[in-house]
Amino acid sequence: MHAISEFVENAVEHGYATDVSKGIVVEAALAGDGNVRASVIDRGQWKDHRDGARGRGRGLAMAEALVSEARIMHGAGGTTATLTHRLSRPARFVTDTMVRRAAFQQTIDSEFVSLVESGRIVVRGDVDSTTAATLDRQIAVESRSGIAPVTIDLSAVTHLGSAGVGALAAACDRARKQGTECVLVAPPGSPAHHVLSLVQLPVVGADTEDIFAQE
Structure with missing residues (x-):
């Protein structure tokens, strides 16, 4: 949780x-x-x-x-x-003794990975107290400390902790002071969209290509 x-x-x-x-x-x-x-x-x-x-x-x-x-x-x-x-999701109980536990379990890749393109950073995995500093440095370099506009795609983020929120808020603040843009992207229903909406950081939802799927 x-x-x-x-x-x-x-x-x-x-x-x-x-x-x-x-x-x-x-x-x-x-x-x-x-x-x-x-x-x-x-x-x-x-x-x-x-x-x-x-x-x-x-x-x-x-x-x-x-x-x-x-x-x-x-x-x-x-x-x-x-x-x-x-809890908002009801538990599901299986009472049939002939039904065995499914062997397949969906795996979620929570390892932090980020890809940097021209004016765009795509992030995957957990952005927490361990990885937020890395993302913060990448944003600062790519945006030249807020002078250049930058888009941060958080669609594939699996966990966005308060340290990650702090890094994103700081990036938005630097952009605002320099008169540029720091656009945060996360589709509705994703972990990042939920947290950013909760802390009232502006976020846009968009269907973007999953570039990690090409790896």
Whole structure:
């Protein structure tokens, strides 16, 4: 679940300076009423996001917006983030004992890959705290720090975390200050479109050629 991953990333960033030896505990359970209840527990010392880099602090806001209810409790022994979310997709049960589990499972390639063309960057895979810096550098180079217009195609992105949102927001801000354009592309229903709509970053949906399919 996207919200849980955001809470985990925030626990690492805000709960621990450099060492995470005390660990993070993630617990989740599906209740009989159809709600998922989960918690992310750290044993670190909470750090205010204002002490970090500019543009940080989106993770908690995104996580809270993605679920039905979220609470964060700070204490001397650490921080506990709890969330409740109502599942919208009903479970499907197979009661026929003659039906065996299907051997085929659809695979999703979440490895981060980006292809840079003239004024266009096509991204595939997870854009998270590990890969967002790479994308940020590519955007800065291709757009010449906002001087040149750039289009970023996020149609094949499988996960867009708060760090990735921060990189895209910074690119749009640079373009706006330079009087150029930074166009974000993601079709409706895709992970990137959902997140960008949630954080109110302008996004256009378009049918584009899947250039990764040619690999």
